[in-house]
Amino acid sequence: MRTEVSQMLGIEFPLLAFSHCRDVVAAVTNAGGFGVLGAVAYTPEQLDEELSWIDREVGGRPYGVDVLVPAKLDLEDGGSSGSSGGLDALLAAVPAEHWTFLHDLFVRYGVPLPDLEKAKKAAPKGAGAQVTRQGALDLIDVSLAHPIRLIASALGPPPALMVDRAKEAGVSVAALVGTAEHARRQVAAGVDLIVAQGGEAGGHTGEISTMVLVPEVVDTVAPLPVLAAGGIATGRQMAAAMALGASGVWCGSVWLTTEEAETPPHVKERMLAASSRDTVRSRSRTGKPARQLKSAWTEEWEGPDSPGTLGMPLQLIVAEGAMRQINKVAETGNEGARELANYFVGQCVGLMNTVRPARQVVYDMVEEFAEALDRLNGLSGTG
Amino acid sequence: MRTEVSQMLGIEFPLLAFSHCRDVVAAVTNAGGFGVLGAVAYTPEQLDEELSWIDREVGGRPYGVDVLVPAKLDLEDGGSSGSSGGLDALLAAVPAEHWTFLHDLFVRYGVPLPDLEKAKKAAPKGAGAQVTRQGALDLIDVSLAHPIRLIASALGPPPALMVDRAKEAGVSVAALVGTAEHARRQVAAGVDLIVAQGGEAGGHTGEISTMVLVPEVVDTVAPLPVLAAGGIATGRQMAAAMALGASGVWCGSVWLTTEEAETPPHVKERMLAASSRDTVRSRSRTGKPARQLKSAWTEEWEGPDSPGTLGMPLQLIVAEGAMRQINKVAETGNEGARELANYFVGQCVGLMNTVRPARQVVYDMVEEFAEALDRLNGLSGTG
Known part of the structure; x- marks a missing residue:
């Protein structure tokens, strides 16, 4: 062609x-x-x-x-500070109530808690650095x-x-x-x-x-x-x-x-079963509206206990480490983790x-x- | 074909x-x-x-x-009551605060008030009866x-x-x-x-x-x-x-x-000028999500003073008489009425x-x- x-x-x-x-x-x-x-x-x-x-x-x-x-x-702005200096500043900018919400969410869904301090430090390497x-x-x-x-x-x-x-x-x-x-x-x-x-x-x-x-x-x-x-x-x-x-x-x-695809198996299963109605445009993973599978994660960030989502890249930093832990635990069969797990996908998930x-x-x-x-x-x- | x-x-x-x-x-x-x-x-x-x-x-x-x-x-249910009996019941079901909100909206936008009592009676004939x-x-x-x-x-x-x-x-x-x-x-x-x-x-x-x-x-x-x-x-x-x-x-x-098209001239003008971004899915005209031109009307019903939209057909009854008055006044050049006026239209308004x-x-x-x-x-x- x-x-x-x-x-x-x-x-x-x-x-x-x-x-x-x-x-x-x-x-x-x-x-x-x-x-x-x-x-x-x-x-x-x-x-x-x-x-x-x-x-x-x-x-x-x-x-x-x-x-x-x-x-x-x-x-x-920010250009003169090196990579790690900028990241420390980003981490410090995440309000305490967002870490607390995350902590409570893990408890409520019965998902074993990661070491929160370690998660904070680990997250930017995985997701925040490049932005x-x-x-x-x-x-x-x-x-x-x-x-x-x-x-x-x-x-x-x-x-x-x-x-x-x-x-x-x-x-x-x-x-x-x-x-x-x-x-x-x-x-x-x-x-x-x-x-x-x-x-x-x-x-x-x-x-x-x-x-x-x-x-x-x-x-x-x-x-x-x-x-x-x-x-x-x-x-x-x-x-x-x-x-x-x-x-x-x-x-x-x-x-x-x-x-x-390296999609986690439990997420892949949900995508294969999903209809085109099962996605939502949500700020809960990156801080900007991003379409993803509806899950307890997207619902909880919209719910009454939510402190509200942060901007990018702060929300990305909060969400990325958490979602890594959720996926790890979901693979062991943990029901709460499977309810929370999701991933970015378009409405065409109904055709997949x-x-x-x-x-x-x-x-x-x-x-x-x-x-x-x-x-x-x-x-x-x-x- | x-x-x-x-x-x-x-x-x-x-x-x-x-x-x-x-x-x-x-x-x-x-x-x-x-x-x-x-x-x-x-x-x-x-x-x-x-x-x-x-x-x-x-x-x-x-x-x-x-x-x-x-x-x-x-x-x-409702089937045995005649057309006008059903309508009186519908009218009675509209909470007073919705008429008050409408009244205040007209005042704030400098749109001459219709006779509210007359509007209530008139609305269903135009819009509520058929539903x-x-x-x-x-x-x-x-x-x-x-x-x-x-x-x-x-x-x-x-x-x-x-x-x-x-x-x-x-x-x-x-x-x-x-x-x-x-x-x-x-x-x-x-x-x-x-x-x-x-x-x-x-x-x-x-x-x-x-x-x-x-x-x-x-x-x-x-x-x-x-x-x-x-x-x-x-x-x-x-x-x-x-x-x-x-x-x-x-x-x-x-x-x-x-x-x-019988589209009011001021609305037609706005449609010709609109881009695909200028529509919104809103319950403010019928009670069900309906895509329409963004206007002060759609914004006010989402705003802090709004009593919230009603279901169908009650919201339709509230909105229809009001929008008729708004369009009538808008044609005289009233700025507030032009800000409020809108109509149902899809995102392809950007191509029109x-x-x-x-x-x-x-x-x-x-x-x-x-x-x-x-x-x-x-x-x-x-x-």
Whole structure:
């Protein structure tokens, strides 16, 4: 298939797969799509290791990296303080009542308590570090030292630093947007490719649906190519997205129930059983509205005992360590932990009902796309 | 174009136009689509008059009617009391604090107060009557006395009475759904056609987006045909909906800015200027979540002084008379009234930027549909 995006990225089928799991990234790239590794959960050293592994697996086939760049990256404040100094300040900024709420939550659900002091110290290494200025810059540098073809910014316009470094390295820059206004800012920031992500998407997401957002963004940024994201898990949805004017699609949720996915088994089970009604847009995991499975976790943060969610990255720091403990305990069969456990996923979770290898998802989407197009041509054939 | 729906309804282009305006209904039907008159705002006598007018205009071409049937229609309670008795009971059930809030709202926004006592009495005639048991039955009987081809139920499964009477009259029955679960119930109730309406739609709407809901419902009710609704205002979106498996589309919002539309001029202006971000799902006009233009009205009902919204039809009774007065005053240029005024519309309001005759909207969608299909075929032509 020949679209602006398949040509830009050197791929056969303009299906981009966002995943935190290197196996999914490599499998999709090797199947003729384009894997994009979500770098937010890694330290620079870990990321380097993951990308080296992917390099070996894909044998020169194209792939990319997605980083979560804080909006303030270009600002001076915080820039002078080193990585660990900034993190101590972040930890100190979490109010005591939030740790207390977390403590009580664990007790109420019968989840063995982690060492809270240790959890506080551990959390930022896992999740908070990269969303500081230095953390994000480090991840960008590590990424550009590998033969990636695309670097994507998941939140807000990429800072000039990122765009400049990527262009020097001959790497295309993509950015996710949830409104036409944001798309305009991304174009001004110099990105090569816009990912228009509808509110039905998993993770950080806005409120405008894919069906409305994609044509709006396509018209706003033309002739820049647009990928459609949000709710897309099948080839007929990919055909729909491209009928809207997209040059390809960006899928995240659909990989979470693949064989390769590192989704915790109890969460994978819930995703396979879930309908499209079982997600909610909640600030409870990162501090920004992010769509995820409804669970006791999302309900409790909205409940009467909740101290309210914090901003990003403070809420991320509070939630990340807790969720790691919850998942660990849930795997032992603890009922309370299973009630609390959740993960980011879009409304298309209702369409994710079988476990397939990631490459099979790509092949199925190629086939379903062709079927959808045949059907459309058949319908309009006769008056 | 030959789809299950175009054959069922005897039309050329499976574009259904929901409108409260008879001119739009007739224009769309005469342009090769299928107009559906929203009957909720009419008394039985008025509806009879509107349908007689449409009959003369369309010269035998097919059209339909949409009724708002309360879920309790089949239940015994309220059924024995006559229309006016039921309404007095409804009026008495509106708490005094809601009338007080309304009164204060008018004062704060500098909108001349209507005679509150008169407004209370007037409201149900305009809006509440039809959502009582007898009111809905009367509208169904009036509709079936005209040569309609389709009767649609906008809320919940159509009662057995409605399905039976329609089938006797040889009229197809459609029902709007917002989830796959609701679609299953509609199939059980005996409908012929499902309208899967995504959360981006104007008016009463759920939370699952069109991109996800349509394939989910198509798979759930197969081989029953499905129309896609929610966010659709262009031919490329219609192509997208049909790539998802729909046999046609159901559009409501796009007609509100046509030449024929009876949308108040100040509201039409705001719609033409609005972006897709300018709508909100709010209970403030009917008591059920309904997407509409954001305005001071929707904000105030969410605000700190609000007594909270009532259920349906009580909130409808409170809101309808007030909104009529607001619109009347807004037309004189009153700023406060213009801030309060709003109307039901979907996120596709961001794509509605010009005033066109309704027939031109149909012709444009036919052309855009063909262009989208050509584009898709062009993309997939070469590997």
